[in-house]
Amino acid sequence: MKARRALIIGGSLGGLFAANLLRMIGWEVDVYERVADDLAARGAGIATHDEMFDTLRRLGVVIDDTIGIKVSDRVFYDSNGKVIATLKVNRYMSSWVRFYRPLKDLLPEKNYHFGMNFTRFEETPEGVTAHFSDGTRASGDLLIGADGIWSAVRAQWLPEVKPEYAGYIAWRGMVEERDFPPKLRGEIVPIHTFCLPEGQYMLTYPVPGQDDDTRAGYRRTNFVWYHPVLPEKLTELCTDASGKCHGVAIPPHLIRKAFIDEMRAFSRAHFAPQIADVVDLTQQPFFQAIFDCASPHIAQGRVALLGDAAFVGRPHAGMGTTKAALDAQYLIDALIAANGELAPALVDYNESRCLFGNRLVARNRWLGAHMSAHLSKPKSQRTPDELAHRPPDVTMREFGAKLCDIADLAPIARRQQ
Ligand SMILES: Cc1cc2nc3c(=O)[nH]c(=O)nc-3n(C[C@H](O)[C@H](O)[C@H](O)COP(=O)(O)OP(=O)(O)OC[C@H]3O[C@@H](n4cnc5c(N)ncnc54)[C@H](O)[C@@H]3O)c2cc1C
Known part of the structure; x- marks a missing residue:
């Protein structure tokens, strides 16, 4: 039988x-990426879940202690820098590139096409054709939209589905371990710290350093600070010194100095001094506006959406990359269960992954409700979730929960054989 081809x-x-999972079951695949250069320069730190490691193992990727920094302690600081709660955990914190590299290396170079900006698709009973902005096209049996939150595949298919602004941004940044003064290094670098003055949510955690180095002395501390910002202020933040507005995402080096100074001053006034020091030590802070998105369906005909193109939860569960892995795994397992028949596999995929995606979006809205309401609603009008005075130990457990411990997600994370 002729191998089938996925775009x-x-x-x-x-x-x-x-791509890699489909190749394992005999499909030909071609990956089309809009960005022209290798994506390995993307520097974000990420929380991980064991379920993503299982998918990587299935692909033959070795999972050992080099996969990230093993964190055993969570510490909750009050605004004066006093430890008010601690929690023992066992989690790996890592970086996006630590997973990108082995996954990219598994795929033959000839099947990964950089600088290909997808514009639209055409579907017939015989196949599906993708069109790109340079005028080229490619045809196959299945088209997978893995093109992120602003998915062009989804926009053609479901133009009414738009990502929804959560009402806050995430300031982010990284500090090299060697740049910490000795006392602060011990207090911060190996630890997953939390600090939540009203309406804010700040966390720091260690991630591998240059070339995925996980050794003490060579690690980095990553901070993620969720900070309420009204839509009009977001537009200002995304406007550079020349007056050009960059939509909802401005390149870090174009963020105006006045906004970075304002951000550092806010952090000094509201966070534990140790945490404000981390913000000050960060040379190039940047921010991402937080959106979420839910699609009414994610597979139809010869097209399927996956990862952030399908559903985006706000990032509080630290699960976006794990969800992308589990979506891909589910799709492949559904194809295996349907003896390779596309139509029943996509029905199965659509039903189950929509259930998972909707629950993930809802959970993360619940976790972030107090930040969404912080500037947009007077206290008297807020719901109990929006007022959210969770005790520190509960906060550390809920925000950093493992997927296997989340009762409404764990049983539907994977396809039951
Ligand atoms: C503040 C923040 C913190 C986060 N923390 C975590 C965490 O701790 N743990 C975790 O697991 N996840 C985390 N995430 C989420 C995670 O980054 C995403 O869920 C994950 O990257 C989704 O992967 P994806 O492949 O679906 O989409 P993306 O990584 O967005 O990739 C989409 C790709 O499609 C390409 N593309 C877009 N349009 C086109 C086009 N027209 N043609 C061709 N190519 C195109 C893009 O260039 C991009 O490479 C966080 C996100 C944010 C914002």
Whole structure:
């Protein structure tokens, strides 16, 4: 039987998981990525879940202690720098590139196409054709939209589905371990810290350093600070010194100095001094506006959406890359269960992954409700979730929960054989 061919739009983790898993079951695959250069320069730190490691193992990727920094302690600081709660955990914190590299290396170079900007698809009973902005096209049996939150595949298919602004941004940054003064290094670098003055949510955690180095002395501390910002202020933040507005995502080096100074001053006034020091030590802070998105369906005909193109939860569960891995794994397992028949496999995929995606979006809205309401609603009008005075130990457990411990997600994370 002739091998079938999948066209995968988007060459980040979701696209790479799908491509490699499909190859394992005999499909030909081609990945089309809009960005022209290798994506390895993307520097974000990420929380991980064991379920993503299982998918990587299935692909033959070795999971050992080099996969990230093993964190055993969570510490909750009050605004004066006093420890008010601690929690023992066992989690690996890592970086996006630590997973991108092995997944990319598994795929033959000839099947990964950089600089290919997908514009639209055409579907017939015989196949599906993707069109790119340079005028080229490619045809196959299945098109997978793994092109992220602003998915062009989804926009053609479901133009009414738009990502929804959560009402806050995430300031982020990284500090090299060697740049910490000795006392602060011990207090911060190996630890997953939390600090939550009203309406804010700040966490720091260690991630591998240059070339995925996990050794003490060579690690980095990553901070993620969720900070309420009204839509009009977001537009200002995304406007550079020349007056050009960059939509909802401005390149870090163009963020105006006045906003970075304002951000550092806010952090000094509201966070534990140790945490404000981390913000000050960060040379190039940047921010991402937080959106979420839910699609009414994610597979139809010869097209399927996966990862952030399908559903985006706000990032509080630290699960976006794990969800992308599990989407890809589910799709492949559904194809295996349907003896390779596309139509029943996509019905199965659509039903189950919509259930998972909707629950993930809802959980993360619940976790972030107090930040969404912080500037947009007077206290008297807020719901109990929006007022959210969770005790520190509960906060550390809920925000950093493992997927296997989340009662409404764990049983539907994977396809039951
Ligand atoms: C503040 C923040 C913190 C986060 N923390 C975590 C965490 O701790 N743990 C975790 O697991 N996840 C985390 N995430 C989420 C995670 O980054 C995403 O869920 C994950 O990257 C989704 O992967 P993806 O492959 O679906 O999409 P993306 O990584 O967005 O990739 C989409 C790809 O498609 C390409 N593309 C887009 N349009 C086109 C086009 N027209 N043609 C061709 N290619 C195109 C893009 O260039 C990109 O490479 C966080 C996100 C944010 C914002």
